[in-house]
Amino acid sequence: MSDVALESITKRYGDELAVDGVDLTIRDGEILGVVGPSGCGKTTTLRTIAGFETPTDGRVTFDGTDVTHVPPEERNVGLVFQSYALFDTMSVRENVAFGLKMRDVPEAERHARADELLELLDIGELADRRPTTLSGGQQQRVGLARALAIEPNVLLLDEPMTGLDAKLKTRLREEVGDLLADLEVTTLYVTHDQAEAMAMCDRIAVLADGRVEQVGTPAEIYRRPKNEFVANFVGSSTLLEGTAANGRVDLGFAELDLDASASGDVTVAARPEAFTVGEGPIDAEVTGVTYLGDRTQLTAALAGGTEVTLRVDGIDDYRTGERLSLSIDAERIHVLE
Ligand code: ATP
DSSP states (O other), X not given: OOOEEEEEEEEEETTEEEEXXXXXXXXXXXXXXXXXXXXXXXXHHHHHHHTSSXXXXXXXXXXXXXXXXXXXXXXXXXXXXXXXXOOTTSXXXXXXXXHHHHTTOOXXXXXXXXXXXXXXXXXXXXXXXXGGGSOHHHHHHHHHHHHHHTOXXXXXXXXXXXXXXXHHHHHHXXXXXXXXXXXXXXXXXXXXXXXXXXXXXXXXXXXXXXXXXXXXXXXXXXXXXXXXXXXXXXXXXEEEEEEEETTEEEOSSOEEEOSSOOOEEEEEXXXXXXXXXXXXXXXEEXXXXXXXXXXXXXXXXXTTSOEEEEEEESOOOOOTTOEEEEEEOGGGEEEOO
């Protein structure tokens, strides 16, 4: 296991700036999620750690040692991609043992190690099968076992859950998250799915246009998004304009304590749970209703025309045009930079 650091990494492809001065550390044994919209540089960042890309500028270190120009096969990284890239001519056991074979580990030893990992991932009974006869979720586990077999310095996962159904994703999210936490493998987890990152990662880096917008624990990112981009990419937020002075903000329809010092014109992000429907001083009119299953998401227009998003428990029968009384919780708003 290693501490992995990217120091001022820039990657250009001709005129295309894929990664733009990224500083990022994956601490020993942690799972760092990298999230961001398509094309923001997630895969390029991962490939730079693997050694498939040489940065235009900056350096990569493993435990303080510069590996920027070390070829991939000498970095001891474990890779899991969306396409599982398993070898169909080999059994599951042989697939998992493949990296060890390349390292001249004797057959009995590498097969024992493969079986141990397959047991750990709860697919021990599949060891003699061919990958093509497995479901997507089973193949995903085989891919993970194969990446772990070499006891990698760092495990790199690139959208490994894509293509799996929602239920299986949720289950694997928990199982794989627990397993990686138990094994204390330094892991980079690339996904465009912020919910997946929130559930599985110790910390999350939010990327946009090749730059890191914010790094923090899932709770930090959710509760204290740095800017509008993060506030909207991770979860949903209503952005409210206000005037700040003396630790308070005047939003026009409410005056609240602020969680950070600011003065003058400010933008505040309010999570859906900042609003409570019922007895409250804020008048609003329902403009949209979306059933989410266990909850209902409403959009509502305030007197000044500002539209807010909020959620209510259960499947209450709200209708467009209905009048609401809202209150807003100062603890669940955050002033943006
Ligand atoms: P996605 O979520 O769609 O996979 P991503 O965040 O992983 O996207 P990257 O694949 O890292 O994004 O790409 C970042 C940018 O660099 C994109 O604009 C992409 O078009 C560009 N890019 C990536 N690889 C190359 C390449 N080999 N040649 C030219 N441009 C590239």
